[in-house]
Amino acid sequence: MKSAPQLLTDPFLQLPTDTSVRVVWFTEFTGSKHLVTYGDNFGHTAPANTSQLTRTREDQHSHNGQIYQQPVNREVWRHEALVTGLTPGVRVPYWVTSVREDGESVSSGIFTLTATPKPGTPLKILLTSDHQLKPMTAANLQKVVETVGQVDGVFFAGDLANTPDRASEWFDDNRGAALFPGLQGRAHYEIAKTTYTGGQIIQHAPMFTCIGNHEVMGRFARTRSLDDEFNDPIPRAVAKKLYGEKSLLDHSFNTITYEEIFTLPQSLTGGKTYYAVSFGDVRLVVLYITNTWRTPRLDVEARGRYREAEKDLSNPENWGYGQIIYEAIAAGSQQYNWLATELKSPEFQQARYKVVMFHHPPHTLGDNIVPPYTDPVPMIERDEYGNIQGVRYEYPQSADHIIRDLVPLLEAANVQLVFYGHSHLWNRFISPSGMHFLETSNVGNSYGAAWNGNQRPVPIGYQEDYVAVGDPNGLEPVVPTIAPLLKEDGQPMPYIASNEITVFSIFDTGTGTVTSYRFNTHAPESEVIKFDEFRLIN
Numbered sequence: 001m002k003s004a005p006q007l008l009t010d011p012f013l014q015l016p017t018d019t020s021v022r023v024v025w026f027t028e029f030t031g032s033k034h035l036v037t038y039g040d041n042f043g044h045t046a047p048a049n050t051s052q053l054t055r056t057r058e059d060q061h062s063h064n065g066q067i068y069q070q071p072v073n074r075e076v077w078r079h080e081a082l083v084t085g086l087t088p089g090v091r092v093p094y095w096v097t098s099v100r101e102d103g104e105s106v107s108s109g110i111f112t113l114t115a116t117p118k119p120g121t122p123l124k125i126l127l128t129s130d131h132q133l134k135p136m137t138a139a140n141l142q143k144v145v146e147t148v149g150q151v152d153g154v155f156f157a158g159d160l161a162n163t164p165d166r167a168s169e170w171f172d173d174n175r176g177a178a179l180f181p182g183l184q185g186r187a188h189y190e191i192a193k194t195t196y197t198g199g200q201i202i203q204h205a206p207m208f209t210c211i212g213n214h215e216v217m218g219r220f221a222r223t224r225s226l227d228d229e230f231n232d233p234i235p236r237a238v239a240k241k242l243y244g245e246k247s248l249l250d251h252s253f254n255t256i257t258y259e260e261i262f263t264l265p266q267s268l269t270g271g272k273t274y275y276a277v278s279f280g281d282v283r284l285v286v287l288y289i290t291n292t293w294r295t296p297r298l299d300v301e302a303r304g305r306y307r308e309a310e311k312d313l314s315n316p317e318n319w320g321y322g323q324i325i326y327e328a329i330a331a332g333s334q335q336y337n338w339l340a341t342e343l344k345s346p347e348f349q350q351a352r353y354k355v356v357m358f359h360h361p362p363h364t365l366g367d368n369i370v371p372p373y374t375d376p377v378p379m380i381e382r383d384e385y386g387n388i389q390g391v392r393y394e395y396p397q398s399a400d401h402i403i404r405d406l407v408p409l410l411e412a413a414n415v416q417l418v419f420y421g422h423s424h425l426w427n428r429f430i431s432p433s434g435m436h437f438l439e440t441s442n443v444g445n446s447y448g449a450a451w452n453g454n455q456r457p458v459p460i461g462y463q464e465d466y467v468a469v470g471d472p473n474g475l476e477p478v479v480p481t482i483a484p485l486l487k488e489d490g491q492p493m494p495y496i497a498s499n500e501i502t503v504f505s506i507f508d509t510g511t512g513t514v515t516s517y518r519f520n521t522h523a524p525e526s527e528v529i530k531f532d533e534f535r536l537i538n
């Protein structure tokens with residue numbers, strides 16, 4: 001018997017305008033027809049354009065019920081319909097239908113869509129990041145919906161999945177915590193004998209994302225697994241030298257799958273990779289600020305952030321080149337110049353709330369802020385015959401692009417909130433001028449905080465003095481204003497870095513407040529606790 005067709009995801013909303021929004025969903029069949037049915041009496045339809053994802057694969061590390069020996073293509077089709085004639089503030093019900101080539105069809109449940117909100121509309125915006133199929137994510141998203149109901153938008157500060165070309169991580173990883181199921185209330189993840197489904201969020205609310213290190217794949221198909229491929233980027237300039245001009249994306253790094261999955265606002269110079277958008281009273285500026293995560297290990301086998309592996313010293317094709325900055329943000333770069341222009345635009349200057357989102361932390365207690373965010377400086381040791389004996393990388397603190405170039409620009413433009421992720425913890429900071437910094441990335445798991453007796457791994461015997469404890473960029477973390485966690489001695493902790501307590505934050509544009517909530521996943525009957533709140537001044 002033929003099996004009934006299924007959708008690979010529920011529909012979700014993208015790129016709202018004053019009168020329209022896009023509805024996007026995925027199937028594993030091409031189909032003969034795909035459409036959105038919407039309106040008060042479901043009297044309207046909008047046809048979808050269909051395209052196939054070009055890079056999605058599965059491999060020996062996939063969890064989708066099949067066994068693979070190496071990366072193999074997985075066929076996934078994407079459908080996108082433009083729904084027009086909308087009125088801001090008016091929600092309209094909709095569903096989507098996909099018809100298979102044999103005529104069998106499948107429809108989604110009923111959700112709601114709307115145009116982009118007008119200025120003056122009070123909105124609840126979920127601030128989230130770093131889902132990466134981590135254990136607490138489904139519980140986190142479920143508690144978002146249970147606590148605040150339907151949000152109006154999602155700002156996602158990067159790291160959606162782990163290895164972006166592995167299809168199942170977006171759609172149907174059978175451990176139950178893939179990206180779309182979590183954000184669509186179709187996850188299935190058990191903690192402490194409680195199964196969490198995530199929340200029905202992006203069916204009703206547009207999501208604006210930025211690129212984290214986990215959105216970037218390395219050199220295409222040079223290695224035996226997708227994880228190895230993810231870990232195999234090299235700088236574009238090195239790729240040009242090694243391979244010439246041909247398919248530079250394939251021979252360095254790429255964000256192809258991410259860009260194929262999402263329809264985002266675009267900038268002239270950055271396309272989808274950095275952009276700005278007005279959403280109600282918010283001008284959101286999204287930047288492409290992330291670098292390769294490489295191991296801090298210093299042993300001879302480490303192709304790490306501070307050194308190359310000994311076995312590859314004579315083979316630069318296999319070098320990692322340290323923590324590569326994927327898109328420059330240093331003063332004078334294309335992205336920096338675009339940002340400087342954006343910050344002078346009327347859309348930005350007249351916005352009630354000026355928010356900047358990117359992945360890499362400017363201030364954090366987490367591990368990932370060390371080494372400084374700058375181009376790795378290679379130190380090559382040679383013997384008397386010129387043979388390479390060792391390659392080390394240094395990252396001068398004084399050349400940190402985020403601190404040296406970006407933050408002063410944001411300060412001068414009166415940005416109120418800088419929102420980021422990457423370190424998997426919750427903490428926040430305020431600069432002397434009053435600019436807020438928030439990292440709300442203790443969503444699915446944590447890797448701890450360099451505070452309270454814990455230290456980051458820092459290399460010994462290097463020129464630069466890498467900072468093992470606290471915020472290397474000199475701010476003190478702010479103690480949560482309502483209900484901080486307490487240390488054993490009863491003192492309040494200025495952060496949450498926990499694999500039991502998950503955290504989410506909501507930006508309420510009606511009151512201008514950013515509120516953070518925590519939930520103990522190991523005490524499923526416990527309440528969600530509002531533990532911090534601050535207000536953006538305008």
Ligand SMILES: [Fe+2]
Nearest residue numbers: 159212213422
């Ligand atoms: Fe990250």
